[in-house]
Amino acid sequence: MSEIAFYSPVPRSSNSKAKSKGNHSNDNDMDLDEMISSVAKNSSTSATLHVVTPGEVITTDSAYMRGHGTYVENEKVLSSVAGVVDRVNKLISVRPLHTRYNGEIGDVVVGRITEVAQKRWKVDLNSRSDAILMLSSVNLPGGVQRRKQESDELQMRNFFMEGDLVVAEVQSFFTDGAYSIHTRSLKYGKLRNGSFLEVAPALVQRCKSHFHSLACGVDLILGLNGYIWVSAHVPQNLDEIDTEQVYSNKNKEDITVQDREAIARVANCIRALAAEFIFINDTIISFAYEASLQHKLKDMTKKEIMHQIATEAVDAVENMKG
């Protein structure tokens, strides 16, 4: 016997949904929800992070669902990796902190072409297998709407060659778990005018934009797979891009020594932050850049200076937050 209740539209609080569901759930369920929320509160504070190691029992309650990084044995949920426990309602997963990239659809990624195959490129994304970039999921030169032809299949190396770097977006998964990526937007495509570096994928968080232009005249692409592209600033007007130039292998001619130093400095700042395992975003990179200006560029590879830059950047972010 279930009652249907109607609520007037009020500003949504976190509980309102649970209440309307509560009509056809028993009391036992409610207790469990409360328990989870109290656990969730605890885990959000840094002091009581729930860290588990392989084979450790996370919960003996069979009401929970097992997520990534867990397995079930004798109705207990156990961890299969070393990491932090994440709980979303009744789903328990364990997130390893130092691991390869696990993608989701819509992620902006930076990758390197490893192979040119039939109608497709293989791209290294730092994930468990190479991603696939189909010839049909790139913008061909000469008009965005142009269909692919047989002649395009024969000159695929003119678009992307082995070793080229691309920025792309995860489009879908194949049945075996491999990623299909696409560059069907003028934001995506071949990377030029800059330098590449690699950090742990866990350090790059999903956010609104992964394309940044820093005040120091440097463009930045933070790939969610931990691959980062730091390049000289190119003023972009998305309406007037010459589609022939998208696949060019030539860097722009007027990259000055100052530009090059700024690129190297930003890249070293990111390395310094990554070495301290600090989340990487445009704000903290800007602060790290400012902190690094008191050091010579060639000193920035020294361990103690990297540490100093990272701590100063973190302090600056804390100050900004208040």
Added chain:
Amino acid sequence: MSRVELLSPEGLRIDGRRPAELRKITSTTAVLSQADGSAYLEHGNTKVLAAVYGPREARHRALVLHDRAIINVEFNVAPFSTGERRRRTKNDKRLLEMASFVKQTFEPVVVTTLYARSQIDIYLQIIQHDGGTLQACINAATMALIDAGIAMTDYVCACTAGWVEREAAIDLNHIEESSDTSEVTVAMLPKSGKITLMQMESRLHVDKLEEVLSLAGEGCKQMHVVMDKTIRDRAEDLAAKMAV
């Protein structure tokens, strides 16, 4: 050659340990920046470096398994690691045998079905050899795999035990190993007590087997405590840094 006295009348072993005493264990993870996971482990004077790469795109198309990952183990002994300096070829049958032991140990424990069509490479390097290489390799590989974030149902902890003169002894060193001692290496899942590897190359009287095995099992449990502490410290350290 006069026989070395392996057990003193007081019941102490040649390096001063008691029969059921492990050597000093030192372990760290994440020692290599380029590898996905790595670990450095010392059992007394035996020193091992393990590096794990992957799961990554399989290099040999022919070997790819469509439903799970393949595990590839390479085992190497540095020329300077032993008493006599000796260069080994890559196809040395002893090295290949050791690699296949490690591979067989991990295949049932690593959840390979999560990583279809990919390959996990484990590289093991002996830097100093003082007995118990197989146990050190397995323990170091476990830690490197966990450091790489590869899913495993449990730790794999290995320990050797043998019959030294008149008593069962644990974690034999090179002198004890090389003087006709029967030695058993056991790799165990400490949570369930299941054994994934048991290896013995010499003869041991069946009456003594049980005592030796139970001692090795105890050693595995002690190893688990040490390894778990290192792994947990590292995970907590990273988690705390990311929480800032």
